[in-house]
Amino acid sequence: MLSDLEKTAIRDHYQNIAKSLPHFRPRAAQRQMIAAIAQAFSRSQSVSGEAAPEREGESIVVVEGPTGVGKSLAYLLAGGIMAQTRGKKLVVSSATVALQEQLVGRDLPFVVQHSGLTLTFALAKGRGRYLCPYKLYQLTQSNAQDSLVGFESPNVLWDSKPRPEELAQLRVLADEFAARRFNGDRDTWPEAIDDGIWFKVTNDRHGCLKAACPNRAECPFFLARETLDTVDVVVANHDLLLADIGMGGGVILPSPADSFYCIDEAHHLPKKALSQFxxxxxxxxxxxxxxxxxxxxxxxxxxxxxxxxxxxxxxxxxxxxxxxxxxxxxxxxxxxxxxxxxxxxxxxxxxxxxxxxxxxxxxxxxxxxxxxxxxxxxxxxxxxxxxxxxxxxxxxxxxxxxxxxxxxxxxxxxxxxxxxxxxxxxxxxxxxxxxxxxxxxTDKPDYVFHASPISSASKLANGLWRRAAGAVLTSATLRSLGNFDLLLRQTGLIWLPETTCVALDSPFDFSQQGELYIPTLAASPKDVTAHTAEIARWLPKLVSHAEPIGTLVLFSSRKQMQEVALRLPESHLPLLLIQGELPKNILLAKHHEAIAAGKPSVIFGLDSFAEGLDLPGEACVQVIIAKLPFAMPDNPIEKTQNRWIEQRGGNPFLEITVPEASIKLIQAVGRLIRTESDYGRITILDNRIITARYGKQMLACLPPFKRIG
The missing domain is CATH 1.20.120 (Four Helix Bundle (Hemerythrin (Met), subunit A))
Known part of the structure; x- marks a missing residue:
């Protein structure tokens, strides 16, 4: 149960933000999320002695928070206060480096500055992101004369005698680190470091000398780990969190029993876990x-x-x-x-x-x-x-x-x-x-042996949820076909019946801000050739080559994307920016430049552009979805999973493929309205969304745009 002290602290610090920022508007959905997290964490059971309490999900909450809710502020404020009052660490985990950097560089400083809540925080990285001073000094000293003197078994570290440029790079790293102009974090080096070089100077837990290392006092990895012990909030990523859980927990990050977890972009967790295990x-x-x-x-x-x-x-x-x-x-x-x-x-x-x-x-x-x-x-x-x-x-x-x-x-x-x-x-x-x-x-015959669970549910349930002091899982899209069942099954939370699920309302007025258009096409996506021709025929009608707005066209197939691009009329070719032909940052910069100059711009993208791409205002006034984003079960894990479902009398298409496609479709549609002033149109070039039963289910889960056509 929340104490009066905790209730007061949450209310006062939230009000401080409103007072500090003249244009800040408290949102009902954000306040609801803060309350849900605080209530869940207040139900955390203390560990007495060696025996951990039996957890049934009472301190876990799943929150779907649409874009615009302000999820990071909600979980940082509520989680930070609850962690401090309950003597826990707040471990925030994201799926992407971009969100990690945003949390450390923007969101946490914002909360500290405007709420009055004193929170210390640090970014947690895997050991492989830090150099090993001992290995670096050994390599540079032993190779001072471009030789391998001192290495009794050089093949352990080098597949062949190191090249002069490799040795020169190592010496520069050593000089900069010794002069404290480089802190040993690979991500802070101004240029890209070749993976082969970096492998020579980083370390793993097996080769580390630990306390016996003569360079222990200046080791970037251990200095970073010591920092984690002193801060209130640890910002990690899903890969690091899962690696820690795989080693038993509390090895890299604070122990689960002493941690409240805020898992952002939680829809990525099941597949990240499969990859880790x-x-x-x-x-x-x-x-x-x-x-x-x-x-x-x-x-x-x-x-x-x-x-x-x-x-x-x-x-x-x-x-x-x-x-x-x-x-x-x-x-x-x-x-x-x-x-x-x-x-x-x-x-x-x-x-x-x-x-x-x-x-x-x-x-x-x-x-x-x-x-x-x-x-x-x-x-x-x-x-x-x-x-x-x-x-x-x-x-x-x-x-x-x-x-x-x-x-x-x-x-x-x-x-x-x-x-x-x-x-x-x-x-x-x-x-x-x-x-x-x-x-x-390859030229020389080689084979790779693979083994993997087909579900990470059991490992997550036993390694994380049943041991954590508490957790919030959040993302803009967690429900599939209107419920949380898919996520609960994939994460193992289905076995923790006290888990709370909350779906927050969007702050946007979709019926006024957006339109949904589903034109009648002569071809079905099942006929790939005919459907590709149909898309190429429709795009010039949908996209003006004169109106200065941004359009995002999303494809499920690279081949289809490229074929459609080749069939566009010459009037539209200068507008086109195709994913993969330019680095993402350059492509987006060119897109924004065109819009700023009063010119139209069209981005052709694949699945990765259907999520996380933020193009507010005129940068994205139209999203065109080439076809429903069904994934083909073409990898061995999915094939094994589908056979298992079928053998149990289930239908993998309805149990897995359709729910996952529903989530992807909602994410793709979510590229259109990013702020309360955005507007635009969604066009879906796939008649199955109105003719198939599953399509109608997916359509019912989309935001309530005004239907046209």
Whole structure:
């Protein structure tokens, strides 16, 4: 229950914003969101002793907040106050870097300045965004004369002898960091840093020397992590949040039990989670590192007196090599993976995640060998850590071996993750794992092994929701076909019955600000050629080549987008800006320049332009949607998921495809009205929205624009 102190604090700080800004208008939907978050977080149960309380979603709220509500202000104000009064951290997670930067650079400073609420905050990034000073100094000192002196096993760090320009880049980084003109955060370097170079100077948790590192005091990663311990609000992204949860929680970010989460752009979370929990590895890359395990563990044995462990690790590595070589023979004979002239790489999907009978023994043997390798490498890492505490040991040598062994351990962990899932047999009634092999179309034959859950619901429910002190999930579009069912199923919140769902009203008057036009087309999108011709015929009628307004035309297919562009009359070609032909920032700049100069401009875009693109005012007066945004279930995870739904008597098109398309359509339509003064027209060039039953459902969920035509 909310205390009187919390109620007063929320009211007073919100009123401070209104007093501080003459043109600020409190919005009913924003106040409703603030109240919903505060009420949910007030129901959080305290953790007593070691046992965490059984959570049923009582402190979780799902809020659909349309554009214009002011969601970030609502969750930062309510979440910040509740976190302070309840002794929690506020962890804000977004799907995009753009929103992270907006939160840290604009929204949080705004709340602090105008509300009077004292909030400290910091941006959280993954370890890979920071350089490792120890590795950087070692590389630049050892290579001072363009040599590799000091590296007993240079192939661990370099695939070949470093080029002079690579060494020069490393020295510049080292000089700038030593002079404190560079803080070690890759994103603050004024120019792009080549991935190959950056990989040499960053680190992972396996190769890190931690407290024993001689450069620990100036380590950008640990300095950033120490900052997170001192602030009220931690701004992260979904990938970092999910990586932390995957490691048990509280490793990178504050622990779930001590955190209130504000998950913005929450509709991205399920697919982000699937990507995080999936595993894959290349056969050739695995062989490359496995062949080097013996040399590294022998050197480790020399300073740890763990010869037996080193032998076991080497034997396990050799066993994995033998298994992978056997895989190469099997895969070379697999007709599904035969080379073809198409653009897509061939793949071999195992239906329902069931390993072919002839390969069961090989799968299990590969998994056992990979597990043994990882186990023994971890033991050797522990032995190195113990040796480092021995003052009589060669510290620099141990540090160098720690980095080399850490790299081996990280790669072994990746391989083990794949084969553990490959060898997993799903319990009857549970969702299967998707398992497949793809062939890389390169000069040297290579294959990639993949394994993935088909749903992230269970991992999110058990790893996050049942452990978090509280959470708000929000986005402009969370409902599908008028309800939250799809999101609740995909995130696992369906199993937490006390979860609250709130759909806020839009502040816009859609019936006055916008029109909806659905012209009668002679062709159905099912006939792609005829439908493409129809779009090309209609666009010149819909888009004036003289009226100085912006038009956004959204396609579901790049091929169709390009073919329509080729068929436009010459009068419209100078107006056209096509996604992919220019960098996004340059394309948008040219679009705004044309509108400012009193000229029309037309953007042709794909799915990614249907979300997050903000073109207020005259920059977007018309949105034309070429066809309903149905996704083709063409990846192995979706194919496995659809088979599972069908086997349970369901219809994947109605259960998954239509609801997801409904969300995408609402997002696309949402590009039109971005402010209370915007106006314009939505045109949908797909008659299925009025002829098909599912289309009518999707149409009913769109904003109440005035229908014309």
């Amino acid at each position: 999936a595993a894959e590895h290349s056969l050739n890359q695995a062989l490359w590192f496995l062949e080097r395990v013996g040399g590294v563990v022998d050197k480790v044995a020399g300073v740890t007196d763990k010869g037996e462990l080193a032998t076991l690790a080497d034997e396990a590595a050799q066993a994995v090599i033998e298994s992978l070589q056997e895989w190469m023979m099997h895969l070379a004979d697999e007709p599904t993976l035969a080379a073809h002239d198409g653009f897509n790489e061939p793949s071999w999907l195992w239906p329902d995640g069931v390993v072919p009978n002839s390969l069961e023994l090989l799968v299990n043997n590969t998994a056992l060998s990979a597990q043994a390798l990882l186990k023994n490498l971890n033991h050797l890492n522990d032995a190195l850590a113990a040796a480092r505490r021995d003052q009589n040991q060669d510290g620099p040598l141990i540090d160098r071996l720690t980095g080399e062994l850490g790299m081996m351990t990280a790669r072994a962990e990746q391989v083990e993750a794949v084969w553990s899932q490959m060898a997993t047999t799903t319990v009857e009634g549970e969702a299967p794992l998707a398992k497949w092999v793809s062939r890389k179309m």
